[in-house]
Amino acid sequence: MTRAAFDEVIHAPNRLQICSMLAAVDAMEFPVVREALDVSDSVLSKHVTVLQAAQYASITKVRRRTWLALTAQGRQALAGHVAELRRIVERAEDGR
Template identity: 45%
Template structure:
């Protein structure tokens, strides 16, 4: 079922959009994996996660590491149901904004 388009400035910032896109296809991802995929510093990724957490779009969880013997914990990040809907609606709004040029591109024909 297609989402009703709704442009969302909380998602549209480039790092936030990329983070949502990375999380959209998985249940959750560890902070370190997100950092590598998005090629962000720890500080930039933390700031991006915090902004999306404040919006109610992502959640974090800490757990004992499965690969380390020390007390350090890993942080996983996931889209919330609200975040998933917001991302889908935002992408629908971007497609709508692109109009015919998006349709041509998705069919493999020049716009």
């Protein structure tokens, strides 16, 4: 079972979107992620570097293509972060 836990690394909006996109696939090409987020190469690179430093994402270069993937640790962290966000939202909804 995934432990609900807020994750500062994932929480930044672009990083949360990156993790969510990568969670749905085995790997995704860098330009596809960049276009989906509508950011520059440098902005995406900075966010991916943060995720990679936390061991949440991996980068693989095959010929001239760069592939991004969520690691097992990244998938677990994302699941915990999403669970915590859900818990927070449910608490807010219960207070109505």
